Amino acid sequence: EEEEEEDDEEEDDEEEDLDKALRDTADPLPFRGGEWQGDPVEKNQTKKASKKGNDKKENKTLSCDVFDNRDEDASIFASINGADLKKEVAKNIKSSMKTNTVDIFITGPFHNAKTGKSIWIVVFGDYGSAWTLKSQFLKGYIGALLKRIKIPNIDIGHSDSFYDINIRKYEYGKESLWRRKDQSKTTKRLSFVYTCETTNERNGKQGLIEAVQFFFKTMKKREINPIGPLVVEFLKEHASSLYDYLLRKKPNEELIAEDITDDIDKHFRAGFVTHWDDYLNHWMVDYDIIRILKNYVGYSSWSDVPAKQRGLCYKNYNQNATLPEWDIEQERY
Secondary structure (H helix, E strand, C coil): CHHHHHHHHHHHHHHHHHHHHHHHCCCCCCCCCCCCCCCCCCCCCCCCCCCCCCCCCCCCCCHHHHCCCCHHHHHHHHCCCHHHHHHHHHHHHHHHHHCCCEEEEEEEEEEECCCCEEEEEEEECCCHHHCCCCHHHHHHHHHHHHHHCCCCCCCHHHHHHCEEEECECCCCCCCCCECEECCCEECEEEEEEEEEEHHHHHHHHHHHHHHHHHHHHHCCCCCCCCHHHHHHHHHHHHCHHHHHHHHHHCCCHHHHHHHHHHHHHHHHCCCEEEECCCCHHHCCCHHHHHHHHHHHHCCCCHHHCCHHHHHHHCCCCCCCCCCCCCCCCCCCC
């Protein structure tokens, strides 16, 4: 029992160390006070009670109808080797996990009539096993690769827009707060912005798709120039707390790099599924929505944003909706 308690304590210490490392290496975010916009959302939503006497009877097949405790039913499982079954189930689970695709949520295009630009915003699904990736690293990594590997239809400028957002507390929720675990740890997702000339929007959309495809290709495990050592070098220089944490788990940088390469390959190898016509408040808080409108679409106030494009920002937007203040402050960690 004492050994089990010691193991539990070690696991708790490791989790605390990781949380601290992630906090220490998080992007610095400005905050100067301010109030959050939107009405609060009730956490506990109750289901509507069904009316007695009006419930329709459903045809249900209970598990006991299929396998009861009769000897002939038990014999089905008695013939299976328990150890072999355990291994096969574990193998099937591992195999199914390898084939999980990454969700890609795309909003837009926004159209700025003054600049003649069309803009899409892309948000990735969870980082999963690729959690060591940082948006600052990806800016340099993808940008450098696109300079060396010329792909005419991809606008290299999108690599400068990689950004880790902290996702919204509730999907499409009115409350503009970060989703937090244990009231402290936020959930990050990678995002980027893709821009093209409105007159060439069809090719621009194709370029966006090719940019996502290129991203996934660069995450594959390979013998020459694997991604793991590059990530380790980045963490060593720019995220020392996280680097030190990883070094406590493995004896040297080479083993850390191998694990990172494998983990990134595992996460991205099955490819992606695109979800078009999404809304920015699916994942973004109001601050990030307005940051996109300011820095990438080119608007300076809500009056510049046409009603249709406001509808791209907020699901179920209508003219009577109260929009957040344009100069909204960023939330603190």
